[in-house]
Amino acid sequence: MTRLARNAAPAATASSAAVTVFPILFAISIVHLLNDTMQSTVSALFPILKDSLQLSYKQIGFIAFAMNMTASILQPIVGTYADIRPRPYILPIGVCFTLAGVVALALAPNFALIVLAVVAMGIGSAVFHPESSRVAYLAAGGKRGLAQSIFQVGGNIGSSLGPIMTAVLFVQVGQLGVIWFAFAAVAGIAIQYYVAGWYKRQPVEPRSPAKRAGGAGQRLGTLTRFQVTAAIVILVFLVFSKHVYMSSITSFYSFYLIHDYGVTVEHAQWFLFAFLAASAAGTFFGGPLADRYGRRNIIWLSILGTAPFSILLPYASLFWSGVLCVCAGFVLSSAFSIIVVYAQELLPGNVGLVSGLFFGLAFGLGGLGSVVLGWVADATSIAFMMKLCAYLPLLGLLAVLLPKDRQAAA
Template sequence: MKGKEPLFRRGVFTFSGSHFLNDLVTTGMVPALVVLYKQAFDLNYTQSTLVVLMSYLTSSVSQPLFGMFADRKPRIWLYPAGVFCSIMGLALTGLAPSLPWLLLFISISGLGSGAFHPEASRATHLASGSKKALAQAIFQVGGNAGQAFGPLLVSLYVSHSGIQGLLWLIPIAFLSLLLTGQILPWLREKLETTKLQSKKQINGDNNLLGATLLSCVIILRSWCQIGVVVFLPFYLHNLTIQQSEILSFVFVGAGALGTFVGGVLADKLGMKRLLVSSMLLATPFALIFPHVHGVLSVLVLLLFGFSVLSSFSVSVVYMQRMLPKNIGLASGLSIGFGVGAGGIGSVFMGGISDIFGIATVFTILSLLPLAGSLIAVFLPNDRMEKKLAA
């Protein structure tokens, strides 16, 4: 029976590890590097956040497209190639002579991430057996851990070496090929064995309204997450770059833990209930944070990150349930388009910062989880979707 399929641990943890490397450089290091890029190229706030925009825009636009292509014909070579390009693209920014070249290399990194996510998420789906939520939680924890360690790496190393220190990512890009290449034979065989069963696996109709509402929730959550990471160093101007990046690590690191806990609790509470409650729970912490200081601010930031990102892996599985006929597209929307929209939000927030100041940005960011929670109330019952997909 399908319900008794075991979890392929080596595969899931390989995909999680590659997710760590990919998101370490894209969603982890790129926002944290904005301060250094601003100094190196003498940029204003709007130009600085344009770097984040190009990274997230190329990733967010390409991921649904790569996902649709993958639904028609999986291309497993995009899995290792995507990780390689995402790391190599960022490494080459250490050689960028001007802003246009910087944006070009950042775009290559974003496209690599866009190619990676749909294939990696599909592969995780294949390796998950009957434990879809747990497998996606492990996969997403890898990505969120990369996002958390990205700012930490910037604060401990790149801030001292300068952007030229990013060139040391080049050997890591080649090492990533060893990690991803060793799982390709299994993945190729798995795709062949499941091809004959594909019709049996695609049950139920796509819920386009539910997918649209969920995308809106993911976008708001992404604006909040990326906004905090990008603007925290500017908001806490009395702290050093290293100190502010460590706070970013606390925020996203707590989110990685929340991602795993949310994936475990989803089967008991239900995905809709978890999504609504986690965003609602994040609201008071978001409102309090600008008004606290010292150790209390670290504690509030930790709880804020844990709660707002605890629905991360759940939203991926939720989207796959609502788009059972298009697993690749579902992954592209939930991980790519929705999350990548944070880059667009960061540029919008950058414009607000130039006009009204950083404090106004944090006031707006504090209201985004509440808006996401209200929209999530209107999502379809995930238990019904589960029965339709069964």
């Protein structure tokens, strides 16, 4: 009986680990939606702030850069610390920073204070993403691709609401309209407190620095350390191609439509909403497809498959520009959640570090891309900048060099 009990314990643990905890996944997805809705108020305000404060494209890019780089630098740090010493109740604290940033953004009278407000929002994202991604990993059971997609799709839906807010709210009310999103922050704090309670009850064993250092030189499953490093570098390039192209659309596509097609601010925002809504749909479908057909296959198909649409987009009529933009958003956005899961399998036991690194890269490259693209648009034209970015998805060719899924998982 003792031996049976001893053998039954691991089986029960394994069975428990295989269960996908959908209430927790939906909870963090809702908070992701609220968080990214608040983040999207920044880009949604760009057309309003450009006119009211007489900002240049470079200053617009710098606002995005300040928020994204703050999140980029801090997220790997938060993720690494969480691997060593998990802190569940840091989740609601992170949303408190976002709340402070939202209130400050609504009331900021000049460029400098707007930058400080978005830095506070960047800190909130830096805390939210790596720890919530770890929660998604713990709640995934055997469906990691699906779990990351559920988590990610909330963020993409939240981001897609930004253009609607511009067209419906900010054009009418102005900058002060952001203050209403303080209620979203309060709701996020309450949900994260509930998630933190579940997270605290999970048997998560913190990894000591000594244990990590001891395994650094070993062969990692069927892959050598060099192969794992090379695969991570390739994934970084793929994140670069995806998020710089995404930045060209989210920060400047509406300006491109206004300048080159003569549409109104409200009309341009509906095109941007269509792109972001398609991105949300692509994110949701990407994870389950990767679970079924393989992560590597969907990654390269997603990045490289965007190229035909992105290359044709700057030369299309207004109607076809919208169609191509929707297609590009749907195909491209199916990749990111899969890249995160693939990297987590390459570096097992470093869920927080991997999540923080790749979410940090996404924010950092998006912010840096906004600054560089703003400079290019000021120096040449918004149309030239769009044509230049169109070739970024061709970097998806690098994905064929990634190890096959069974090697990464091993």
